[in-house]
Amino acid sequence: MPEMNLLEAIRQGLDEAMAADPRVFIFGEDVGKRGGVFRVTEGLYDKYGPMRVIDSPLAESVIVGACIGAAMNDMLPIAEIQFADFIAPAFNQIVQEAARIHYRSNGDWEVPLVIRVPYGGGIHGALYHSQSVEAFFAHVPGLKVVTPSTPYDAKGLLKSAIEDPNPVLFLEHKKTYRLIKGFVPEEDYRVPIGPADIKRPGEDISVFAYGLMLHYCLEAAQTLAAEGVSIEVVDLRTLRPLDTETILASVRRTGKVLIVHEDNLFGGFGGEVAAIIAEHAFEYLDGPIVRIGGPDVPAMPFAHSLEAAFMPSPASIAAAMRRLAAY
């Protein structure tokens, strides 16, 4: 089984999906000749040509909008938003049209669309190249929101997303692209959209995370293990539909909860996880539900010192785990 980084796994997933089904095409800024700013689509333009790997104008509304129309007309489009921060002009198309057409047409039309969105910070990208946007979109029924954290999951979830007849927002943490490596099987496989994955089983605290933070949590859990605290790390993988069963089962086993995301805390996705646990596993809790997230500032600042203050770290996560273990 070859080892590769997360970016390569996504590229391989795109390549295989395009080879398998001529209805699949990619549309986004500089995805063609340049191979994308992160080089995710590198080589695909040469292999599949300009009708299938299409350099878009700098116009996010029509990138997503045209993909919706093509999806309604028997194609399987993959839109790429170059940076999650640039998704705002397409918000209307994603939320008002893609998410609602199947419902409001009473099932007449489907929108089998994937929107790939590199997100997240810690890469010195400053305010408009670091944002996390999952909370905006996970709020919307009719959308699916996927946040893979490992190469294996990324490729398997991507293929599921492409085959899914619903609009899927596929969030790729930029810092994990080359940082995170893992084994990816050579044979064809899928990771279903929906189920969470227990990346590290444990007994004392349940930790829920995704994206880059999942890896920071695993690192912190390793630290805590040396201190005699057993941490269960659950990779949510899909934010909508959320795997509440796995979440609640884990909480019922451990009795303590830590939720970690990079997006700022207020109104963030962690609030939803906390609410579900409070509603359905209240009597199993041995301590307060603890959340860690980015601070509530307008966006991630540029300077190293300020960025470091924004990003939760393995150390800050470990500290929260310790406090919770001692509670």
Next chain:
Amino acid sequence: MAEVAETTQPLLERATVDELKHYYYQMLLLRRFEERAGEMYVKAKIGGYCHLNLGEEATIVGLMAALTPDDYIFTNYREHGYIIARGVPPGPVMAELFGKETGVSGGRGGSMHLFDRKTNFMGGYAIVGGQVPLAVGAAYALRYQNKPGVVVAQMGDGTTNIGAFYESLNLAKLWKCPVLFFIVNNGYGMGTSVEAGSSEPDLWKKGASFRIYGERVDGTDVLAVRDVVRRLRARAEAEGEPAIIDAVSFRFRGHSVIDSDRYRDPEAVRRGRELYDPIRKFATLLLEHGVIDDAWLKAVTERVEREVQEAIDFANNSPDPKFEDLYKYMYATPVPNTPTTEDAIRAVKINHGEFDV
């Protein structure tokens, strides 16, 4: 209403007697459907927001007469007439306005969100400009799959001021898409005139910097609309050349049924309805040429009256959507951890105070 040159070609060289009669019938059907829909709104059979096609009948019928079954149609929220002229019976359309289960969107959409898969009617869109990028994508799909047909993006004059319109023009030309940007120019975006809202009030010129050809047509002349759509449709299909059609007409009433229309001079509106009534104009023309006579007019009026009444009766007698179906069609496939029929029943019972949470 903006002025447009008229054709001098003799009537019977342009259409057969049967076609002419059919266009008249369709226009009258749309007229009475909308007038009665307005009445039904006053009687509280229809609620919410409701925008009528009164004054635009020739625009709609002319457009649909030029399209083929291979074509796809996206419209804005003023679209009752479009789906009927495309071939969906008035009953399920009226039922949708009433919010009934038998409506074209199962009562989920209402007036502004009509869909019909069978006739490639890809929907009414309540967000201004929401449909325009989609039409370009659907047209790209036709081109990619080497399928016949074109895609129509119908919109109001106000939509030509939103960014998505320009993004769509750009992409349509870049991609050589068989798409027609069909602007229903009734002079007003709600209460703001075209001149007040658009620095270029000649809307057909708005494609110029995208190298997209545009043309203005008298939207109250059913044959003129049909002919321009036919011509530009054929070009779009054969050459992948998008085009803008600026069909001018006169809006008979306010923006929606609850708009009191105070921003227009009542006398000008009264005069406009007389001058620019596409149905009266067409009837006069057909009578002058001996295509129809008074007896035929009487018969077709009675037929339309009956059909619209039947549509109202159908809507009236149709059941409401079942509340158990609240969560149906959220996703195209079963999705874990989404609410179910049981959840919907429970929610309604709680709302009705039938049991505690």
